Amino acid sequence: MALAADRPPLKARDYKSDIKPVWCPGCGDFAVLSAITKALAFLERPREEVAMITGIGCSSRIAAYTRVYGFHGVHGRALALAGGLKAARPDLTVLVAGGDGDGLSIGGNHFIHACRRNMDMTYIVMDNEVYGMTKGQASPTTDADWDRSKLTPRGTGIRPFNPAALALTAGATFIARGFTGDPNGLAKILVSAIEHRGFSFVQALSPCKTFRPEQMEWKKHVRGFAQPPTHIGALAAERLHADDGMSTGVIYQTDYPAFQPGGGEPGDPGQFEAEFRI
Amino acid sequence: MTSNNNCDISIAVTGSGGAGSITAGELLLSLAGKNGCFGMMRRSFGPQIRGGEAAALVRLGPQPIECMNDHFDLWLALDWQNADRFADEIPLHPGSLIIADPAAGETPEVVRHLGLEVLEVAMKALSKEVPLGRPNMIALGVLAHWLDFCADEAGKLIDHAFHDKGGEVVNDSRAAFTAGFTEPGIVEARSRRQVPTRCDPASVGERWDLSGNEGCGLGAIRGGLRFAAAYPITPASDLLEWLAPRLEKLGGSLLQAEDELASINMVIGASFGGVPSMTATSGPGLALMAEALGLAVAAEVPALVVNVQRGGPSTGIPTKSEQVDLDIALHGMHGDAPHLVLAALDHADCVLTTEWALRLAEALQTVAIVLTDQNLAQSRALIPRPQFVLPEIPxxxxxxxxxxxxxxxxxxxxxxxxxxxxxxxxxxxxxxxxxxxxxxxxxxxxxxxxxxxxxxxxxxxxEYGEHWADVQGRGDIAILTWGSTASAAREAAGRLEEDGTKVRVIGLRLLMPASPDRLAAVLDGVEHVLVVEQSHGRQFYRYLRAYYDIEADVRVLARPGPLLIAPGEIVRELEEWS
Structure with a gap:
């Protein structure tokens, strides 16, 4: 095999697999795939040193569409699986991706604790405010009055929550929002997120053309945050709560040691037998 | 006497939660170890952290002991609070002795109606004569004298146990021990009664003091374990706590998860990264892990789960033993999900079975579930050093x-x-x-x-080799069992053998895949098979019906926990049958 240094630099397309996505034409997730591969190419990460961990849902299929190591696991548990991988293999670049249902509903507890644990990984939630793969049900980010789901024909009647604000409260050390209508901007955010040492959370506004066609109007509302990123939590919280959820960019980044268990030297497993001897 | 050996003694030390009965029992077991005995100690307690009830159930003898006896010879009560809650776990016989504190008030009716000899020792009052002395150390002294144990060794053990609490606690605990050891009433009573003879420490070879949970941890480490994910659950937490500092000393790590859904997924993630990994849990946790175990099977990622069974379903009786997670371990996954299920038979076997399970999981890139139970996992045993040779596993x-x-x-x-x-x-x-x-x-x-x-x-x-089961003895009667119940079955077979009845005991270690041909071979010539299990729903019997053709007549001795199946029960069942 050629040494890593001798290999020609990889282009974004080298990080894409030849499997055709199941996504509908016009799905925002294509742009996320594009942004991730661009970011990896920009960072010159060797493919074999990257792991893409996902759960279940339309967007979670992304693991198969990248050409890095991947794990397409069970619904909602991608962050937990990634935590175990990172604990055992701190040398890997760990990316976790999924949808709003996967990450914020069934995986909500893991989201909170992954933020809090602050292991060095990047989590991308492709937020389209709907469960797509199960044919259009409301998620934790769906507006209370969205009445197009057969499951909640009068709307959920329940307020959505703001995932970026939750990430901030739970202890994520990098929080950003991107938009799939701006794949280059999203790729830039992802570069910063991957380079950040700690848990980086990126909410990617990713319209669902099939179940939420009205989201195709998002491009008219999305704009950058007026202010540069802050490291002050209270300030970030204020901005997030004042915002309508359509501002993009890095909101918050702070320097807090990433958590990494273990780190000891390899030892002899026989050493513990002595403690049982009478 | 119901004991089959006059050196064999069973002692219960009870008290309200926090009274120190468990500490006294643990030190008594350690002291017995220093004095050349074999033995084991079970803990029995309620779910309360403090203010409940706690019993140290100790059995000591000159031969390796792996199960509790049918009866207790001595019950030392630090106090009588809530004694009725565990009285049925401390069966007594007409020769049993009660040692109680007069300050604890009247002997409760559950004990009094038996009309046993009660020896009063003013443990509380004696402890008050030493500033930091506690009644449980008086009790330890009393028991050490009763068993003719070496007081110097006890002093060293007390030093070790209370070292962290400072010199005054150590000194006063030693003084309290001595007060108990020399208590005139005990000295006089002992001279009247036949008491066990001690063993010679030099003659018994290397012995270990091992709990089942520690045995599983050690086995996993021997099998190559370098990562564990943990979510606390009784009675599996001590296994995870044992692993935490030791994995770090091996260059590995343990990660505490937010729930069992996370812990099993962390295991799968770490194993995907190439690191042999496990978690430990109990019934409700295993139920939560079932979905991800199906993932590990489908994605072919090695994963080990040690499941310490407790009374179920739901929270059930979380601090006590039952063999009731067999169904979920075998069949709890969705889809067709072939995987391995193993069960440890005794303390030493926890080491073997867990090491074997992890090696198999790694070689076959699948899920291995090891079943133990609270009785085995949380008891300590003084045993010959575990020695076994596993077959070569890639x-x-x-x-x-x-x-x-x-x-x-x-x-x-x-x-x-x-x-x-x-x-x-x-x-x-x-x-x-x-x-x-x-x-x-x-x-x-x-x-x-x-x-x-x-x-x-x-x-x-x-090719799994000879470890699929532990087969002992021969005869046209067989006891077919699994898990910690195998120890009671072995002891029952030993007693029957003394009476001239030969019994073969088969403890299945590899439950899935089943080994019908191997079982048929060891049952060749057997006319009666007694199936023994601690499950109301007869989970093991139904498993046998599903996977094996047994030609002999079959009877089932099955009942729920938390009361353990005693050797005498098995003997009676077989005697009634023949």
Whole structure:
């Protein structure tokens, strides 16, 4: 095999697999795939040193569409699986991706604790405010009055929550929002997120053309945050709560040691037998 | 006497939660170890952290002991609070002795109606004569004198146990011990009664003081474990707590998860990274893990779960033992999910079974569930050093760098090389979706059939060797059992043998895949099979019916926990049958 240094630099397309996505034409997730591969190419990460961990849902299929190591696991548990991988293999670049249902509903507890644990990984939630793969049900980010789901024909009647604000409260050390209508901007955010040492959370506004066609109007509302990123939590919280959820960019980044268990030297497993001897 | 050996003594030390009965029992067991005995100690307590009830149930003798006896010879009560809650776990016989504190008030009716000799020792009052002395150390002294144990050794053990609490606590605990050891009433009473003879420490060989949970931890480490994920649950937490500092000393790590859904997924993630990994849990936790275990089977990621059974379903009786997670371990997954299920038979066997299970999981790239139970996991035993030789088991088959790599390639033995992240040009996606040989998601019937067959074949085709069961003795009667109940069965067989009845005891260690041909061979010539299990629903018997053809007459001795199945019960069942 050629040494890593001798290999020609990889282009974004080298990080894409030849499997055709199941996504509908016009799905925002294509742009996320594009942004991730661009970011990896920009960072010159060797493919074999990257792991893409996902759960279940339309967007979670992304693991198969990248050409890095991947794990397409069970619904909602991608962050937990990634935590175990990172604990055992701190040398890997760990990316976790999924949808709003996967990450914020069934995986909500893991989201909170992954933020809090602050292991060095990047989590991308492709937020389209709907469960797509199960044919259009409301998620934790769906507006209370969205009445197009057969499951909640009068709307959920329940307020959505703001995932970026939750990430901030739970202890994520990098929080950003991107938009799939701006794949280059999203790729830039992802570069910063991957380079950040700690848990980086990126909410990617990713319209669902099939179940939420009205989201195709998002491009008219999305704009950058007026202010540069802050490291002050209270300030970030204020901005997030004042915002309508359509501002993009890095909101918050702070320097807090990433958590990494273990780190000891390899030892002899026989050493513990002595403690049982009478 | 119901004991089959006059050196064999069973002692219960009880008290309200926080009274120190467990500490006294643990020190008594350690002291017995220093004095050359074999033995074991179970803990029995309620779910309360303080203010409940706690019993140290100790059995000591000159031969290795792996189960409790039918009766207790001595019950030392530090106090009588809530004694009725565990009285049925401390069966007594007409010769049993009660040692109680007069300050604790009247002997409760559950004990009084037996009309036993009660020896009063003013443990509380004696402890007050020493500033930091506690009644449980008086009790330890009383018991050490009763058993003719060496007081110097006790002093050393007290030093070790209370070292962290400072010199005053150590000194006063030693003084309290001495007050108990020399208490005139005890000295006089002992001279009247036959008491066990001690063993000679030099003659018994190397012995270990091991709990079942520690045995599983040690076995896993011997099997190559370097990562564990943990979510606390009684009675498995001590296994995880044992692993935490030790994995770090091996260059590995333990991660505390937010729930069992996370812990099992962390195990799968770490194992995907190439590191042998496990978690430990109990029934409700295993139920939560079931979905991800199906993922590990489908994605062919090695994963070990040690499940310490407790009374169920739901929270059930979380601090006490029952053999009731067999069904979920065997059949609790969705889909056709072939995997391994093993069960440890005794303390030493916890080491063997867990090491074996992890090695098998690694070699076969699948899930292994090891079942133990609270009785085994949380008891300590003084045993001969565990010695066993496992058959040669190949390490996890990994892939070299290869441009045409296929993760789920169909191979003759069903095991395909696994590329570990970091291996160049062999990237793949581990997938719970059904997939092609390359790992590409597929809903095609042919791919599903091929992959299902591959995952079954690798398990069915493996040569597991002689460790599938522990078979002892011979005869035309057999006891067929599993888990910690095997120890009671072995002791029952020993007693019957003394009376001239030969009994074969078969304890199944490898439950899945089943070994019907092997069992048929060891049951050759057997006319009566007694199935013994601690389950109201007869889970083990139904498992046997599903996977084995047993030609002999079969009877079932099955009942729920938390009361353990005693050797005498098995003896009676067999005597009534013949």
């Amino acid at each position: 390490a996890r088959k990994t892939a070299e760098a290869d441009d045409s790599y296929e993760r789920y390639a169909i191979t003759p033995d069903g095991v395909s090389p696994m590329a570990i992240p970091g291996t160049e040009c062999s990237t793949y996606v581990a997938d719970g979706l059904e997939h092609t040989e390359s790992g590409k998601p597929s809903t095609a019937a042919a791919d599903h059939a091929l992959q299902l067959d591959k995952r079954q074949r690798k398990i069915d085709g493996f």
